[in-house]
Amino acid sequence: MQTNFSLAQLADPHVAESEKILRKCVHCGFCTATCPTYVTLGNELDSPRGRIYLIKDMLENGRPADKEIVTHIDRCLSCLACMTTCPSGVNYMHLVDHARAHIEQTYKRPLLDRLTRAMLALVLPYPNRFRAALKLAGLGRPFIGLFEKLPALKPVAAMLKLAPSSLPPASPKALPSMHAGQGAKHGRVAILTGCAQSVLDPAINDTAISLLTRLGVEVVVPEGEGCCGALVHHMGREDQALASARRNVDVWTRAIDQGRLDAIVITASGCGTTIKDYGFMLRLDPTYAEKAARVSSLAKDITEYLAALDLPEPLRKPGTVVAYHSACSMQHGQKITRQPKELLAKAGFVVREPREGHLCCGSAGTYNILQPEISSKLRDRKVKNIEATGASVVATGNIGCITQIASAARLPVVHTIKLLDWAYGGPKPEGLSDSILTAAE
Numbered sequence: 001m002q003t004n005f006s007l008a009q010l011a012d013p014h015v016a017e018s019e020k021i022l023r024k025c026v027h028c029g030f031c032t033a034t035c036p037t038y039v040t041l042g043n044e045l046d047s048p049r050g051r052i053y054l055i056k057d058m059l060e061n062g063r064p065a066d067k068e069i070v071t072h073i074d075r076c077l078s079c080l081a082c083m084t085t086c087p088s089g090v091n092y093m094h095l096v097d098h099a100r101a102h103i104e105q106t107y108k109r110p111l112l113d114r115l116t117r118a119m120l121a122l123v124l125p126y127p128n129r130f131r132a133a134l135k136l137a138g139l140g141r142p143f144i145g146l147f148e149k150l151p152a153l154k155p156v157a158a159m160l161k162l163a164p165s166s167l168p169p170a171s172p173k174a175l176p177s178m179h180a181g182q183g184a185k186h187g188r189v190a191i192l193t194g195c196a197q198s199v200l201d202p203a204i205n206d207t208a209i210s211l212l213t214r215l216g217v218e219v220v221v222p223e224g225e226g227c228c229g230a231l232v233h234h235m236g237r238e239d240q241a242l243a244s245a246r247r248n249v250d251v252w253t254r255a256i257d258q259g260r261l262d263a264i265v266i267t268a269s270g271c272g273t274t275i276k277d278y279g280f281m282l283r284l285d286p287t288y289a290e291k292a293a294r295v296s297s298l299a300k301d302i303t304e305y306l307a308a309l310d311l312p313e314p315l316r317k318p319g320t321v322v323a324y325h326s327a328c329s330m331q332h333g334q335k336i337t338r339q340p341k342e343l344l345a346k347a348g349f350v351v352r353e354p355r356e357g358h359l360c361c362g363s364a365g366t367y368n369i370l371q372p373e374i375s376s377k378l379r380d381r382k383v384k385n386i387e388a389t390g391a392s393v394v395a396t397g398n399i400g401c402i403t404q405i406a407s408a409a410r411l412p413v414v415h416t417i418k419l420l421d422w423a424y425g426g427p428k429p430e431g432l433s434d435s436i437l438t439a440a441e
């Protein structure tokens with residue numbers, strides 16, 4: 001794509017980066033076919049190619065964002081299916097991240113939209129605040145119907161619908177600690193505690209720690225870890241996202257300095273995609289660039305890390321039919337497609353892949369709150385494809401997808417690690433009955 005940026009504009013390293021990305025796009029439009037919003041809405045401006053044109057026009061003319069571009073960029077899920085499809089290697093992720101930051105700096109959203117976004121940014125990344133908010137959600141639940149009728153309050157209704165009616169207690173394993181590996185030592189890793197997942201399903205990390213330590217891996221939960229910054233990054237709140245990244249880089253750098261660290265293990269693929277991008281996000285910060293790149297190179301999804309270990313034979317051979325839902329951040333963001341399925345198959349599960357596996361389930365961070373209508377359409381489409389597999393349980397590697405799919409599916413949805421842990425001798429995953437786990441093909 002030909003671009004016309006001035007030298008003065010290109011002096012801004014963010015613009016220079018976006019210009020490089022824009023020049024790679026050859027307008028072929030292959031990406032439109034796999035874009036969930038184009039597939040759902042059928043509007044070129046809700047396709048990757050259409051958004052690329054809008055971003056180019058905004059940046060090239062040095063214009064503040066306007067309502068039209070905000071509408072179409074807000075509808076983008078950042079699922080990155082377009083990056084998997086693109087034959088020219090267009091880095092849409094970095095382009096849309098720049099566009100979102102530009103929107104945040106130059107566009108004044110309507111008051112309720114601003115308040116909703118500010119509230120999400122103030123609550124979701126902080127487990128104590130998020131826990132308190134979820135407890136309060138019970139008070140608002142009777143008003144869901146009313147909120148749904150008022151367009152500006154639809155995000156509040158979506159939030160209330162997604163809020164679970166009860167919460168598991170916080171896990172002591174999420175506190176700073178060291179969990180020694182059993183038997184012969186096979187590695188040392190740090191694990192990300194994160195934010196929303198530690199509140200909604202702390203058993204995911206507990207299970208990962210349990211399985212890793214049984215496999216001889218020492219697991220460190222370093223002091224000071226927090227949200228990876230993905231939630232606010234996707235809202236264009238660059239300063240807040242970078243502050244989260246810097247804090248975690250400091251924490252993990254200390255852990256690296258205290259002893260060899262083989263990996264920073266992450267059990268939510270949405271977080272993994274962002275942490276693997278810390279090197280890029282902090283490239284212009286001379287104090288952090290090198291440390292951030294080192295952290296990114298150590299970041300591994302739990303299935304990526306397990307697949308590289310020499311796993312023993314599983315203790316159970318379940319034969320349970322599992323529908324594997326590959327989160328967008330897993331398959332498109334991190335290009336992890338093989339490992340989770342191979343691990344499940346090796347552990348004795350029969351793995352089925354739903355049709356249209358490349359399409360997002362509509363979760364996408366805060367998307368199911370901010371764009372509830374498109375999100376519900378995508379969720380229902382995903383659930384239909386999952387249920388058509390005839391599986392008795394769904395496995396996936398991202399808490400957002402678990403919450404989203406479970407809100408409509410008739411079959412249980414669990415994190416992949418819970419099924420693996422059970423097959424390797426761990427306890428039965430909560431919520432899964434014997435009849436589900438032993439329902440062989």
Ligand code: SF4
Nearest residue numbers: 035076077079080082
């Ligand atoms: S990130 Fe997803 S929703 Fe956004 S343009 Fe690409 S394919 Fe479409």
Ligand code: SF4
Nearest residue numbers: 025026028029031086
């Ligand atoms: S597939 Fe890639 S090169 Fe083709 S229009 Fe989409 S982003 Fe541009």
